[in-house]
Amino acid sequence: MGEIDEGPAIAAPPDTGVMPEGSRCGFVALAGRANVGKSTLMNRLVGAKVSIVSEVPQTTRFPVRGVLHRPGLQVVFIDTPGIHKPRYRMNEEMVRLATRVLREVDLVAALVDASEGFGPGDRFVFDLLRQARSRNLLVLNKVDLTAKENLLPLIDEASRTGLFEEIVPVSALTGENSDRLQAVIAATMPAGPPHFPEDMLTDLPQRQAIAELIREQVFQQTRQEVPHSTAVIIDLVEPAEGGLIRIHATIIADKESQKGILIGEGGRMMKGIGTSARHQLEEYLGSRVHLSLWVKVKRAWRDDRELLRLIGLPVS
Ligand SMILES: Nc1nc2c(ncn2[C@@H]2O[C@H](COP(=O)(O)OP(=O)(O)OP(=O)(O)O)[C@@H](O)[C@H]2O)c(=O)[nH]1
Ligand SMILES: [Mg+2]
Structure with missing residues (x-):
């Protein structure tokens, strides 16, 4: 007693051989x-x-x-x-x-x-x-x-x-x-103790959740091949003055023509994606967000192991 136990963040239940009743x-x-x-x-x-x-x-x-x-x-x-x-x-x-x-x-x-x-x-x-x-x-x-x-x-x-x-x-x-x-x-459901703490709704890391919310807007606002050929990479998440959170993200496209569609006439598509994504991110983070988006072309990225790992797909 009294000592700090540096055990795992999600502690295993005591091995008493008895489950909490009904759990x-x-x-x-x-x-x-x-x-x-x-x-x-x-x-x-x-x-x-x-x-x-x-x-x-x-x-x-x-x-x-x-x-x-x-x-x-x-x-x-x-x-x-x-x-x-x-x-x-x-x-x-x-x-x-x-x-x-x-x-x-x-x-x-x-x-x-x-x-x-x-x-x-x-x-x-x-x-x-x-x-x-x-x-x-x-x-x-x-x-x-x-x-x-x-x-x-x-x-x-x-x-x-x-x-x-x-x-x-x-x-x-x-x-x-x-x-x-x-x-x-x-x-x-089988008998057993809870696996996650009571207030945990997902174990998706925050950066990945941020990338997903931006990608959701790309999927909702673009058509045909464009959403499928797009990935989102988070370059920066940091607290800024006035309680803001500053986020920099890059949208990766497969081709120049798709980059053009993602930016849109006079930057209209990028603005639409950015505004909706910012609203979603503010709700998720419970804070005002300053979001900067860039678009980059990386050919054949869907066959690129390193990039796939970067977006959370553990390639075998
Ligand atoms: N009308 C109707 N639409 C639904 C229902 N469930 C999902 N949708 C719509 O179906 C579409 C696909 O929903 P998702 O939840 O993204 O489907 P998913 O199976 O996760 O798709 P993938 O991730 O692409 O495999 C969205 O436009 C949803 O709004 C439903 O019960 N009724
Ligand atoms: Mg789905």
Whole structure:
């Protein structure tokens, strides 16, 4: 007693062989093809914006953890990159990381877009689940976009795969039925002490979260190939006079023509991205932000290991 214990930041529970009574904690992967609403659902379940969202497929580039805290229960959700056919090393890594997560969790919540039905991309995900031998739920997302009777054939086909313990229709966008999904997930969590401290919603490092919020605006405001061929690097985050936080970031583009689009006529696109990103960053950091953005061209960066590591994709 009285001595400072320099143990790990997240202390392990005392090894008494006895769990705190009724305490449960587990890891749940949100998986599926790109754009089905995995990140939207994670933010809904965690009750905070942890992972970025856009209309553009392949928004999420690495697994992002978000933590749900309830009395006696902690659920660590892992939002994964959408499963897709990779054309660049970056995309190979995205799919590799998402696939690996399936084997590392207590439960996989596989998502499909119920308004589109099952396609080859979804069936490919089902095959991955079979290979991973994971425990799975199926989430039929985007039910706000489809009539209830369209769900029955999907439920029927999904049941016949034998892969899913439960099939839950939800709308991540409106929140419809997300309470029921949360209850179903909670019921499957194993006994165990909480993994993260009570006030921790994500373990994403701050610089990476800042880069993600800027990238979200690039994804929301540009079209076609431009978002996919763009990365964000944080050059500086520092406190400045008047309680401001100064942030310098570089948007990397693949080609000169994309740099032109990112800057826009008279700098209009850059201004739009910068203003919206600054609002998001101010909300996230709880402080006024001075944001300076630059655009640089780095050809074939999506095949460049060093750059991929810099943006948080651990290349194998
Ligand atoms: N109408 C409707 N739209 C949704 C719902 N869930 C997500 N979306 C929209 O679908 C789009 C994709 O959502 P994301 O959460 O980024 O999808 P994702 O599966 O994480 O996509 P990737 O990261 O690219 O794999 C966004 O425009 C969302 O607003 C839903 O329940 N209903
Ligand atoms: Mg996503």
